[in-house]
Amino acid sequence: MASDAERGGAGAGRTVAVLGGGKIGEALLGGLVAAGREPARLLVVEPVATRARELTSRLGVRAVDAAGAAREADVLVIAVKPADVPGALDAVHDVLAGRAPGEDRPTVVSLAAGIPTTALETRLPVDTAVVRVMPNTPMLVGRAMCVLSAGAAAGEPELAAAEELLAAVGRTVRVPEAQQDLATALSGSGPAYVFLLAEAMVDAGVALGLPRPVATELVSATVDGAGGLLTTPGSDGRGDSDGGAPHPGLLREAVTSPGGTTAAALSALEADGLRAALARAVGAARDRSAALGRQYG
Numbered sequence: 001m002a003s004d005a006e007r008g009g010a011g012a013g014r015t016v017a018v019l020g021g022g023k024i025g026e027a028l029l030g031g032l033v034a035a036g037r038e039p040a041r042l043l044v045v046e047p048v049a050t051r052a053r054e055l056t057s058r059l060g061v062r063a064v065d066a067a068g069a070a071r072e073a074d075v076l077v078i079a080v081k082p083a084d085v086p087g088a089l090d091a092v093h094d095v096l097a098g099r100a101p102g103e104d105r106p107t108v109v110s111l112a113a114g115i116p117t118t119a120l121e122t123r124l125p126v127d128t129a130v131v132r133v134m135p136n137t138p139m140l141v142g143r144a145m146c147v148l149s150a151g152a153a154a155g156e157p158e159l160a161a162a163e164e165l166l167a168a169v170g171r172t173v174r175v176p177e178a179q180q181d182l183a184t185a186l187s188g189s190g191p192a193y194v195f196l197l198a199e200a201m202v203d204a205g206v207a208l209g210l211p212r213p214v215a216t217e218l219v220s221a222t223v224d225g226a227g228g229l230l231t232t233p234g235s236d237g238r239g240d241s242d243g244g245a246p247h248p249g250l251l252r253e254a255v256t257s258p259g260g261t262t263a264a265a266l267s268a269l270e271a272d273g274l275r276a277a278l279a280r281a282v283g284a285a286r287d288r289s290a291a292l293g294r295q296y297g
């Protein structure tokens with residue numbers, strides 16, 4: 001039988017408590033269960049009782065209260081809405097204060113958009129290690145992009161442990177915290193842009209006469225396949241010698257035959273300002289993340 005370490009990484013024996021069993025909390029818990037983490041060592045704090053029951057029966061994780069989570073956790077994940085972050089931290093403060101910083105006190109990993117590590121630290125006992133992370137929902141299928149930044153008391157061991165936990169549900173990258181709002185705009189919100197594009201493509205196919213189930217199958221397979229090319233080294237024909245991600249522009253060129261169908265479609269998209277619309281969208285998301293930090297941080 002595979003050991004914990006083989007199935008879930010070196011930190012597989014650690015207890016992870018998630019405050020907030022909503023969409024991203026479920027994505028993390030579900031992703032960890034799928035990655036082989038022992039459900040008994042996965043805790044959820046969720047005030048909506050029906051939702052808590054749903055998660056415990058679906059995933060086998062344990063529902064506890066905030067004090068129980070703060071007592072048992074090796075890693076305490078904040079997965080509540082930015083506006084609920086102060087209340088969630090206040091509910092764990094006193095129990096955390098009773099655990100010594102460092103070895104005994106859990107690292108707090110916040111998934112909340114916009115909230116700076118300094119604001120989290122202010123509401124936690126002095127010297128609590130905090131790691132700010134921007135994940136995304138593909139976590140549910142083990143394909144998250146998680147962007148990490150360390151707070152003042154989080155050293156290399158805490159950052160590496162958070163990274164190892166999240167590596168079980170996808171890819172990780174470290175950035176300076178000043179880049180977190182922009183990371184939120186690209187990879188945190190990014191799946192929604194892709195889903196909107198997919199939805200619009202399906203609707204266009206239906207409007208022009210394809211049955212909806214056929215249009216949906218064609219589009220989802222196309223987005224999946226395009227994603228596969230974007231993440232396969234060398235797929236853009238440059239080889240993988242530089243180890244970098246394939247260039248989207250080269251992949252697009254490979255689809256675009258001179259005088260062909262793709263060129264006709266791309267020309268219509270450019271005329272309708274798709275690039276400018278995306279640049280504005282990413283800027284709006286970045287600004288909203290910063291505003292959430294000012295409002296609730």
Ligand SMILES: NC(=O)C1=CN([C@@H]2O[C@H](COP(=O)(O)OP(=O)(O)OC[C@H]3O[C@@H](n4cnc5c(N)ncnc54)[C@H](O)[C@@H]3O)[C@@H](O)[C@H]2O)C=CC1
Pocket residue numbers: 019020021022023024025045046047048051078079080081082084087088091111112113134135136137188189
């Ligand atoms: N949904 C997404 O794609 C992403 C969300 N995030 C961040 O994750 C956080 C949660 O977002 P969602 O899961 O989408 O929201 P959600 O509304 O689906 O889930 C939040 C959950 O927290 C629970 N809750 C409220 N107060 C609580 C408290 N004091 N203690 C414990 N649980 C409490 C709510 O009942 C709810 O089930 C937000 O801060 C968001 O910025 C980050 C990246 C992606």
Ligand SMILES: O=C(O)[C@@H]1CCC=N1
Pocket residue numbers: 113184188189
């Ligand atoms: O929309 C939001 O605020 C959250 C953060 C990134 C994705 N969902």
